[in-house]
Amino acid sequence: MLTLKDPSLLRQQCFIAGEWCDADGGATITVTNPATGETLGTVPQMGAAETRRAIEAAHAAWPAWRRQPAKARAAILRKWNDLILANADDLALLMTAEQGKPLAESKGEISYAASFIEWFAEEAKRIAGETLASPWPDKRVLVTREPIGVSAAITPWNFPAAMITRKAGPALAAGCPMVVKPAELTPFSALALAVLAERAGVPAGVFSVITGASRAIGGEMTSNPIVRKLSFTGSTAVGRLLMEQCAPTIKKLSLELGGNAPFIVFDDADLDAAVEGAIASKYRNAGQTCVCANRIYVQDGVYDAFAAKLVEAARKLKVGNGADAGVTQGPLIEEKAVAKVEEHIADALGKGARLLLGGQRHELGHSFFQPTVLADVDAGMLVAREETFGPLAPLFRFKTDDEAVALANDTEFGLAAYFYSRDIGRIWRVAEGLESGMVGVNTGLISTEIAPFGGVKQSGLGREGSTHGMDDYLVIKYICMGGI
Ligand SMILES: NC(=O)c1ccc[n+]([C@@H]2O[C@H](COP(=O)([O-])OP(=O)(O)OC[C@H]3O[C@@H](n4cnc5c(N)ncnc54)[C@H](O)[C@@H]3O)[C@@H](O)[C@H]2O)c1
Ligand SMILES: O=C[C@H](O)CS(=O)(=O)O
Numbered sequence: 170m171l172t173l174k175d176p177s178l179l180r181q182q183c184f185i186a187g188e189w190c191d192a193d194g195g196a197t198i199t200v201t202n203p204a205t206g207e208t209l210g211t212v213p214q215m216g217a218a219e220t221r222r223a224i225e226a227a228h229a230a231w232p233a234w235r236r237q238p239a240k241a242r243a244a245i246l247r248k249w250n251d252l253i254l255a256n257a258d259d260l261a262l263l264m265t266a267e268q269g270k271p272l273a274e275s276k277g278e279i280s281y282a283a284s285f286i287e288w289f290a291e292e293a294k295r296i297a298g299e300t301l302a303s304p305w306p307d308k309r310v311l312v313t314r315e316p317i318g319v320s321a322a323i324t325p326w327n328f329p330a331a332m333i334t335r336k337a338g339p340a341l342a343a344g345c346p347m348v349v350k351p352a353e354l355t356p357f358s359a360l361a362l363a364v365l366a367e368r369a370g371v372p373a374g375v376f377s378v379i380t381g382a383s384r385a386i387g388g389e390m391t392s393n394p395i396v397r398k399l400s401f402t403g404s405t406a407v408g409r410l411l412m413e414q415c416a417p418t419i420k421k422l423s424l425e426l427g428g429n430a431p432f433i434v435f436d437d438a439d440l441d442a443a444v445e446g447a448i449a450s451k452y453r454n455a456g457q458t459c460v461c462a463n464r465i466y467v468q469d470g471v472y473d474a475f476a477a478k479l480v481e482a483a484r485k486l487k488v489g490n491g492a493d494a495g496v497t498q499g500p501l502i503e504e505k506a507v508a509k510v511e512e513h514i515a516d517a518l519g520k521g522a523r524l525l526l527g528g529q530r531h532e533l534g535h536s537f538f539q540p541t542v543l544a545d546v547d548a549g550m551l552v553a554r555e556e557t558f559g560p561l562a563p564l565f566r567f568k569t570d571d572e573a574v575a576l577a578n579d580t581e582f583g584l585a586a587y588f589y590s591r592d593i594g595r596i597w598r599v600a601e602g603l604e605s606g607m608v609g610v611n612t613g614l615i616s617t618e619i620a621p622f623g624g625v626k627q628s629g630l631g632r633e634g635s636t637h638g639m640d641d642y643l644v645i646k647y648i649c650m651g652g653i
Contacts, residue, residue, distance in 0.1 A: 171209060171266050173259040177364065181210050183380055184363035185219060186226030187373025192381060193218055198353055203269040203500045203536050204490040212356045215381035220348070220389035223377040227319045227346035228395045230374030235316050235344035239293045246290035246342060249369035253283040253334075253362070260330065260361055262492070267355045268329055269499040269536075270454050271491040282330035282362075284618040285634060289338035292639050296343065311648040316344030317421055318397035320642060321390035323350045323383070323411070325403045326502055327457045329358035335622070335633045336400045336423070337362075337376060343642035345398065346375045350387065352403075354502055356380045391415045398642060401425070402459075405582070405627050423631035423641045425459070425623060427556050428584035431577035432462035432613070433599070435570070436470040438589035439611070444478045446613030447562065450587060452486055452540060453614075455498050456560040457506070459628075460585035462613065463556055464546075466565045466573050476544055476564055480526045483540045483562065488531050501536040501559055510538055510559035513552040517563060522546045527560070548579065556582070570595060574602040584624035587613055606632075 173179060181197075182189040191197075196214035201207065213219075234242070253260065261275035270278070299312040320340045324332040333349055340347040351359035356378075363378045379386060390396055391414035400423040401411050408426040415422060432450060434443045450462040467475045491499035501507050507530065514528055527539030538560055546552060546563035553565070567573045577586060586605035590596050600608050606624040609615040616622065621632035631641050 171262060173262060175256060175259055178256060178259050178361040179210065179263065179357060180360040180364060181212055183213050183215060183219070184360065184367070184376075184378045185223045186377065187367070192216070198356075198380065200267055200354070200356060202266050203502055204492070206535055209266055209357065212360070212380040215379045216385035217389040219379055219381070220386045221393065223348045223379055224319060224321070224389070224393050224395050226374035227348055227377065230346050230372055231319060234346060234372060234375050237344070239296060242342060242344065243290040243293040245370045246286050246293065246338065249366055249371065250283045250286040250290060252365040252369055253279065253286065256361075256365060260358065263357050263361055264329055264355070265491040265499070267357050268326060269491050269502060271496045271499050274454060275491070278328055278331050281616070281618070282334040285331065285334040285338040288618040288634065289342035289638065292339070292636065293342035295636075296639065296643065307651060307653045309650040309653055311650060313646045313648065314643040315646055317642055317644045318345060319395050320345045320347045320398040320400065321350075321396045322347055322400045323387060323390070323403065324352060324359070326352035326354040327454055327459070329355035330362060332402045333359055333362055335638075336402075339633075339638040340400075340642050341371065341375060343639055345642045348377045348379065348390065350379055350383065350390070353380065353383065387411060388414065391420070392418065394418045396420060399423070400641065408629065421641065423633065424629040425633060426584070426627065426629040427582055428459045428461070428624065428628055429463045429554070429556050429580045429582040430460055430585040430587065431603075432465045433573050433577060433588035434465070434467045434471060434475050435573070435588065435590040435592075435595060436468040437591050437595070438471065439591065440471060440475055440478055442611060443475065443589040444482050446587065446589065446609070446611070447479055448482050448613070450609070450613030451562045452483070452498055452560050455501055455538070457502065457558050460607070460616065461558075462562070462587060464553055464565060464577075465562055466567050466576055468573070469566060469568050472564070472566050476525060476542070479562065479564075480542050483526055483542055486540045488533065488537055488539070498540060498560060501538055504536055506559060507536050507538055510541075510557060510561055513555070513557050513561055514541060514543065516551040517543050517546055520547070520550050522550065522563070548576065554580065570599065574599060578602075578604045581627040582624070583626035584628035585609065585615065
């Protein structure tokens with residue numbers, strides 16, 4: 170049973186126009202703990218009608234919110250940040266219960282989530298325009314940056330809090346209301362953020378959270394002309410669909426999509442550092458992050474040494490209920506996630522890969538899976554082309570630098586990439602050669618609110634975080650002022 174210091178953070182209703190409410194027909198969705206299968210509670214099964222109300226409430230709230238001085242919006246965001254941090258323990262317990270990640274990772278995500286609210290509270294005050302050298306003696310040329318309007322967000326289950334604040338932070342800072350649809354599997358973290366937004370003084374209608382039928386809610390968000398901006402984080406397949414659905418109303422889009430990150434170990438790498446980075450990148454959230462190392466390429470001369478060290482390190486991972494002390498790998502989110510990992514392992518072994526560690530469902534049952542390492546993996550295997558999204562580390566062998574970069578780039582994805590080397594010329598050549606939105610050099614952990622997060626190719630559009638994150642919620646207006 171979930172015991173919170175502040176039980177009011179666990180909400181089984183949605184937040185629309187400043188009110189907590191049930192679905193019109195009273196239907197609900199059950200939310201379960203992936204580590205135990207126990208029911209945590211229910212949330213409303215909402216659809217298009219409730220979504221439309223949330224969008225209209227956002228539209229009604231927009232004029233006053235955009236007229237608020239940036240400093241006033243910033244103060245409310247700062248308060249929201251402070252409340253998230255003050256309730257971090259409860260928020261982390263909620264997250265581990267509904268998503269499964271170890272408590273330490275949940276606490277890390279809560280800090281990460283708050284950091285976007287803090288960062289954009291500051292960025293709100295730095296929205297600037299331009300005055301340009303007019304070509305006319307009697308006219309002045311001005312450029313302003315203004316809030317785009319009502320925004321909608323659809324977010325995934327793997328980072329139930331940070332993927333919301335990474336959107337709501339810049340939206341509210343820019344003066345845009347936001348309606349959020351979290352993943353059906355992890356709604357409680359989103360609803361708890363709404364509780365704290367309300368307490369922070371976010372006005373009614375400016376931030377709404379609705380749960381329920383994703384197609385119906387998404388259909389309203391993408392077709393309603395009041396929504397000027399859609400921000401989506403999730404799979405490339407769904408991102409492609411939403412992009413199509415937004416086309417008739419020409420919405421501004423942010424798409425944070427799937428990945429297939431290469432992790433390259435060159436023969437001049439610090440192997441212990443490379444193993445540490447590979448463990449951090451591969452097994453974080455049980456391998457369920459968009460920036461996880463999905464393919465590990467190791468240069469011939471260090472292949473066997475790296476493989477042995479990686480197996481030794483992965484063997485130390487402690488699989489269990491994320492709420493239990495010392496657990497470093499929780500369950501996968503659901504059964505179909507386990508099935509995908511099994512499919513990738515069976516396919517690779519059937520095509521000649523060697524099993525070095527794990528490879529089976531964990532004896533704890535439910536959706537727990539053993540940390541797994543495969544050797545002799547090649548480009549003809551599913552794991553080379555698809556995002557595994559599980560605790561599977563496939564080792565590929567390569568000979569030359571050019572071969573490594575070509576193999577790394579041989580994918581339609583381009584979100585994150587990593588490599589380990591201590592040769593400065595090699596570092597520059599490889600960092601510039603990788604087709605990826607983000608590159609980690611001698612590190613497996615790259616995410617921070619101050620840097621632009623996003624991908625190239627079919628990993629998405631736009632950037633979140635950093636000073637660039639505001640651009641997605643602002644529009645540029647040119648004012649030509651005559652009669653001077
Ligand atoms: N690039 C990033 O920053 C980032 C971050 C996290 C996850 N991801 C990606 O997300 C995927 C895993 O997350 P997931 O399984 O939740 O992805 P998903 O695409 O299945 O679902 C993401 C969200 O979209 C909603 N959704 C699904 N179908 C929809 C539809 N037809 N209309 C409207 N909404 C719909 C879901 O309910 C959920 O809220 C992986 O591919 C991962 O790489 C990317
Ligand atoms: O899974 C996607 C997240 O964006 C990962 S991270 O926490 O931002 O690295």
